[in-house]
Amino acid sequence: MPLYDYQCSRCGEFRAFRPMRDSQLPQACPECDVLCERTLSAPFLSGASDGCLSRPQGAAPGGSWRKMCGFGCSGAGCH
Structure with missing residues (x-):
């Protein structure tokens, strides 16, 4: 199943x-349940996924998943 980015x-x-x-349909935000549109992004080409798709516990709202998790899911709080 493809991985999509939302704002x-x-x-x-x-x-x-x-x-x-379902790629063109809005997706509910995992934090506040508001329907969100998909954003344009580069493909995610990692060979594995450990499920780190949402904000780590204690992370500030509005933070970017790129800052929290990185492309390899090696950021603090992901594991």
Whole structure:
């Protein structure tokens, strides 16, 4: 299943695995449940995923997943 990026006006960026047939539909923010539009992004080409898709516990709202997790999911709080 592909991984898509979304932008919440309240909470910031988040990622979600979704079926391709649902790729153009809005996705609910995992923090506040507001429906969010998909953003354009480069493909995520990692060979593995450990499920680190949401904000780590204690992270400030509005923080970027790129700053929190990185492309290899090696950031503090992810594991």
